Amino acid sequence: MNQRSHITLYKFITRYPFRSSSKPISPNFSKPITTKSFPPPKTPSFYNNTIFKRSYNAETDKIVDEINTKFAEAREEIEMAMESKETVYFNEEAECARAVVKDVLDMYDGLLSNLSEKDRGGIQRSMGLKIEQLKAELEQLNE
Structure with a gap:
């Protein structure tokens, strides 16, 4: 800004200082703002089925965790092999x-x-696609 506009702005602010207004000036805000509350969404009953529960028993859960860890390791090894x-x-x-x-x-x-x-069906539904993906990535490596 140049010097003249600074002076003009200063004069304007000193003549009309900022102050709070209890009443909105704009006609668009003449109506009060209301908020409508909605009830919380209902959880569908199909979430309670055993398909979505990934817990079987302690031993099975432990083996599934080991498989998932090995799966991640296998993907990294395939990726490193593809890079080399x-x-x-x-x-x-x-x-x-x-x-x-x-x-x-x-x-x-x-x-x-x-x-x-x-239980076999549940494991196949939850892990089957990952295992197939691993097999496909290994085939790409063999090509």
């Missing part, structure tokens, strides 16, 4: 990834073989 493709380290990285994937698949198959039909 066309290098001298590829074969070593690929073998390590294949070994970890084999461990995950063996743990998963062992878990399914020890469960009842109902």
Whole structure:
């Protein structure tokens, strides 16, 4: 801003100082603002079904956690192997990834073989897609 506009602004502010107003000046605000409260949303009954409960028993939960940990490790190994493709380290990285994937698949198959039909279905629904994803990523590595 130039010097003249500073002086003009100063004169305006000193003549008309800021003050609070109890009444809005704008006609748009003449009506009071009301808020409407809504009741909390109802939880659908299908959330109470056993499909959404991921807890089986302590031993099964422990094995599922181990499989999930190994799954993450296997994905990292596959990613490292893919990054080292066309290098001298590829074969070593690929073998390590294949070994970890084999461990995950063996743990998963062992878990399914020890469960009842109902629990097996729940585990397959919750982990089946991850296992298939792991197999597909391993196939990409083998190509």
